[in-house]
Amino acid sequence: MLTDFIAQLPNFLAQVATTEVPVPHDLEIPLPIPEWALKLWVVPVFLLHIFFVNLMVGGALMAFVNEIIGLRFPRYDRLARCIGETVTVNKSLAVVLGIGPMLMMNLLYTIHFYSANALTGHAWALLIPLIITVFLLAYLHKYTWETWTGPRKGRHVLVGGAVAALFLFIPLIFLVQVNTMLFPDKWSQVKGFFTALQIGNVFPRYFHFVAASLALMGLFLAGWFGRKSFPVEEKLPEFTRPELRRHFYRWTFWVSCAQFAFGPLVFFTLPTQGITATVMLWIFGAVFVAILVLGLLWKEIHESDARIGRRFWPIAALFSLVVLGMGQGRHVYREAALAPHKEAIARKTAEFRSIELGTQMRIRTGLGAGDALTAAPSGKKLFAQTCAACHAVEKATSAPSLVEIHSLFKDNPAGIVSWAKAPGKKRAQYGPMPPMAHLGDDNLALIAAYMLEQGKGATAQPTAAP
């Protein structure tokens, strides 16, 4: 054991040495609005987006499960259909409402967001095709409900299953992205989506998210089917309104109870670098309100048919508070976790800016930026940079050789300059020469002199390829 350990020690140490935290430079253009304003808005705007994401994911899952139950008990098939109808609307809202928070995240966490992006690049590139696929399948599922029946029902259920599975997978890509951006110290270990799954606490967060989607959708449906304007008798004749309310309250209640297991799991697996007193305050405040929500749900479930539904809006309001508290806690955690790294980035960015401005100043004042830039242009260097790709000294490859040019222009260097500024096409075997006027007469004269000098002593070789 011990000898093994000692044998591996150098490897281990080398690994530790290479896993230093990368500190990039920030972009040069300053933020267009103050950072505090972005921080104020990013959480509520993000929660609005995630609200519809939750409804979309939860809805797809619940529609699928109810459709399967409906194979045996037909009234659940109709219920599944009514749930499924909300998915295609919620998905559109989820997409459009996602633009704003993404814009704000891109500004607030420019370096972190894009770095996590690139590190899980292939999964990120797959997002759009996957989302398009699941959206098209969701429409297919919705608009074939009446036609794919009988022997075709199996196909319909399968499509619903594919929709649910894709909706379960896609959030994982986003989750890996926002998780990866939190841990710059792990970036050098990330080699794509699958390794990124292993840093931080992706899976506990993922289960927490899926359960939240189910709970939120349950509460949403208690309100959606429970509202006066929903035609229960027409669309779900085998159910009564109070029955639907109770059914989905109960669902919300039990899933929320499960969150009391997932929540602590997320909390205790969270890397400690961002946990502060403020984070605890937000999270435990939200947990306290969540207990109130459970109490109210319990009361509603045991309410008589005549009175059930009266506490819906208070529950919805408190539920929103829970989500806001959790979201804010999450944000404060991210801020605390990234603060040292953001500071290091700001320092490094300022450092580079001063180097850059110093260089610009030296160029402007004529001091020169350094050897490479102060060196006077020479015909040799200019020829190598602009002409040598096509013109060789002796051999005519893709253009006439310098020997040939010498024989044409030996007493007339100015002729080379004027030709180069506006070349024509002379020889059938070569392509046309691009104009070089932008180099300026002085540089072209230097080149011409160099060309003639090189072409003078040499002798022509036959063309390489006929």
Add this chain to the structure above:
Amino acid sequence: MDFPIFHLEFLGNRMLIAITAIIHVLINHPLAVGAYPLITLLEWWGLRKGEPAWDKLAYRIVFIVFIITTTVGALTGVGIWLTTSLVAPFAIGSLLRVFFWGWFAEWLVFISEVGLIMAYYLTWKRFATPRLKRLHVAIGATLSAFSWLTMALIVAILGFMMNSGAWTQDKSLWSAMFNPLYLPQLAFRTPYSMFTAGLFVWFCIFFVTKRDDPIRPRAVRLVAIWTLAWLPLVVLGALWYWRSVPAAMQANANVALLTQAFSQWHGMFIKIIGYTVAVVAVMALIGAVRPRALPRYALLVPFVLSIWLLGHFERVREFIRKPYVIADYMYANGVRVSALPVYQRDGILPYATYSAVKQATAANALVAGHEVFMLTCSRCHTTAGMNNVITKFEHLYGREPWDHEALVGFIQGMHLTRTYMPPFPGNEAEASALATYLRSLQPPAPAVSAAPAVLTANR
């Protein structure tokens, strides 16, 4: 320099964005921007004439448009953003900072647009009374306005990338938005959207009506007239754009020079405009006079032509902005113009966060060369896939082993002969390391005896 590098060696990074963007624009222009106003027109026409057949037709077409725009259309739009953040985070990050309020406004307009699309489609059957029906037509008209507005806002950003106008001096959002190429582009894209919507809806009519349905010829006639009506504006918009481009290019490029490739492309644009407009005009005339005369598949010809036109338009647009990704401010490889001298003096590797080596030396030339390639070339080039540099050097230097000095000289001066290329942002040692790396990738020269055969095969 400042982001881990995502690189698609086979497809090429540009292609990932290009595919997404082309699909998006081909759906956005004819369907989102053009089709909603035309469908609203059909619906309004039916309401005015009191003929439900028009309404039924419009509803069937709006279903197709609704499904496509809320899936592939909307998502590829977001996709341009997502793929760009993968490939060129430095560019999209900078653009977002310049255009924050524009982007924010775009977001609000986009929310309204999608909300209106859903309201328009989902309430179609429910709004049955004449009063509600009029309201429904009004929703359609508002939706059309918002669809156009989303395009109008985003085109400002595209124009900015090509020519930043006064922004480089005053850094204001207004200067950035009303850059010299903005209005000409919009003047082309708007009528383009409308006339291609005509072609699309015309095509749809064949699929949603029966052969003997009396509405079919009448609808074809109406749509043909719509298409015809927009054609003059397409020509005017295209000419305006075509004439503003060289001026904008001369004003923005340090090297004010229209390369031969560009002038060829530029001339090509006018030719395609000519073909497309001529073919569409003839077909639309036939459609307006004898609506039954044209078979459905004949419509594919103008459709393909108009896709070609737009494809060329976008390619020219992409070509003009080179070598910059944001004109006069940032090169396509993410190097800012004002930081270039620093890299040319000190090298780029000391400032590259994720580079395995910080200095190019003779000992690490291959590794350093690879890093330099990834940092400075890989946003546009690959070494074995699309737009690969090895093939380009083979065209230049043939298949015999390349001369190291020639390669180094070319790398440092390529922006002088190929003005669409950014200047090499590295020092002498890095240019040499890059040359070493590129030479290591050169395929072995063919055996001497086989040479003539290979040469003939290549011709």
